[in-house]
Amino acid sequence: MVAVVIPAAGSGSRLGGQPKQLRTLGNAPLLFHTAQVFDHHPQVTNLVIAAAESSMEVYTEILQPLTKPYEVVMGGATRQESVMKGFSHLGASTSAVLIHDAARPFITQQVITRVIESTFTYGAAAAAVAVSDTVRYGENGRFTNTISRDGLYSMQTPQGFRYELLAEALHQGDLSAATDDVELMQHVGHDVCIVEGDPRNIKITTKSDWEWANQMWNAREIHP
Ligand code: CTP
Numbered sequence: 001m002v003a004v005v006i007p008a009a010g011s012g013s014r015l016g017g018q019p020k021q022l023r024t025l026g027n028a029p030l031l032f033h034t035a036q037v038f039d040h041h042p043q044v045t046n047l048v049i050a051a052a053e054s055s056m057e058v059y060t061e062i063l064q065p066l067t068k069p070y071e072v073v074m075g076g077a078t079r080q081e082s083v084m085k086g087f088s089h090l091g092a093s094t095s096a097v098l099i100h101d102a103a104r105p106f107i108t109q110q111v112i113t114r115v116i117e118s119t120f121t122y123g124a125a126a127a128a129v130a131v132s133d134t135v136r137y138g139e140n141g142r143f144t145n146t147i148s149r150d151g152l153y154s155m156q157t158p159q160g161f162r163y164e165l166l167a168e169a170l171h172q173g174d175l176s177a178a179t180d181d182v183e184l185m186q187h188v189g190h191d192v193c194i195v196e197g198d199p200r201n202i203k204i205t206t207k208s209d210w211e212w213a214n215q216m217w218n219a220r221e222i223h224p
């Protein structure tokens with residue numbers, strides 16, 4: 001069984017307004033689009049969605065058209081906590097767990113397949129894209145040191161883990177110190193395989209991301 005945990009309990013404070021996963025993109029809430037890509041993937045068996053307590057009912061209703069079993073569970077105060085709570089609802093017959101941000105609706109079947117395959121081969125894998133811009137520190141309105149972009153990656157999701165490995169990492173790792181599950185896995189001494197992500201698989205975070213997402217969505221409907 002390949003389960004997906006979708007942390008969707010955030011408030012979307014940087015974008016403002018209602019939590020971004022409830023905003024309508026095209027014909028449905030963002031959360032539905034994200035969940036549907038996984039629902040359509042042949043290797044995915046079930047979905048667990050972490051929600052703010054006040055949104056649990058509305059999420060359950062939004063996700064009704066999904067064809068695979070799904071469960072809406074209560075998330076936590078941080079993304080990591082929401083992931084952990086989502087994970088705790090998975091059965092031990094789960095062989096691999098994918099974790100994917102609700103705020104990344106442009107995830108593709110191809111990237112999901114690559115993450116699942118590498119997860120089964122290496123135990124842990126995450127989508128990322130190589131950094132192509134020049135990256136430089138800045139301070140007081142002036143640029144300072146330039147960082148070599150060689151070998152630098154922007155992390156995306158899904159991040160995939162064999163069930164037992166993630167259970168161990170969540171149990172032993174320091175949740176408050178890790179920014180994501182890759183770091184948690186590294187804390188327990190396990191390598192995480194780099195999987196080629198997709199530049200379009202952005203995390204909708206700011207107003208300009210939202211505007212871009214709408215343009216992408218409309219273009220996709222004309223040229224599906
Ligand atoms: N998330 C979550 N539980 C939290 C915080 C975040 O499940 N306590 C989820 C969000 O719903 C989102 C993903 O983690 O799908 C990535 O987080 P982010 O983009 O930071 O979303 P928000 O926290 O909602 O946005 P912001 O940081 O702007 O408030």
Ligand code: MG
Nearest residue numbers: 010011012079
């Ligand atoms: Mg956040």
